[in-house]
Amino acid sequence: MSQKTIRPGLKLALEYGPIIAFFIGYIALRDRAFSLAGTEYSGFVAVTAMFIPLLALATFVQWRLSGHISKMQIATLVLVVVFGGLSIWFNDERFFKMKPTMIYLLFAGILAFGLMRGHSYLEAVMDQAMPLTREGWMVLTKRLALFFLALAVANEAIWRSMSTDAWVSFKTFGLPLSVFAFFMAQSRLFARHGTAEEDKES
DSSP: OOOOOOOHHHHHHHHHHHHHHHHHHHHHHTTOEEEETTEEEEHHHHHHHHHHHHHHHHHHHHHHHHSOOOHHHHHHHHHHHHHHHHHHHHTOTHHHHHHHHHHHHHHHHHHHHHHHTTOOHHHHHHTTTSOBOHHHHHHHHHHHHHHHHHHHHHHHHHHHHSOHHHHHHIIIIIHHHHHHHHHHTTHHHHHHHBOHHHHHHO
16 A cells, blocks of 8 residues: 555544543543443543554554554554553553553663664654754664653653552653653754755755
8 A cells, every 4th residue: 555645633633532532531431430241340441441442443544544554653552452451351450551661661672772783763764754864863763762761660650659640641641742842852953963954955
């Protein structure tokens, strides 16, 4: 399937819609309990059960519309299915709360492995979005690996020491805003190592 461009608004809705839906669903059902086959499930677990197919559907729609989904999206979906499924199977919300930790540790590990081999795996998936010099990619990859590691630590600290309400707010708003702030903070690196102007001049 050839790769196509999705309208920015639709792409944003597909990527963040399931997360916002999870937040809204949690706020609506957090104080309720649901019985199924003699087992009582909390509102958190019930919303998790709805979030998994919603994310899978959004990922599928994005693939159908664009003809492409990133390896990071595939890894995220797999971990959501695995850890969300464990939370439902064992009726234990802790598994789903650990999911961001596993995702960010995985991403940090992959980027670090590439750096040890002298490669930037980040460049392979984002080159068209952010044209940089090789040195720029290596620096950005190192920073992002450390950033992902910090997010994994933050997620563990928050879900283990704070309320579920606090963790849901962190997952819904804190994590995306942190990623946005990270890339905004790299403006000097982009300006110093960007290749767009060089390409235009050549």
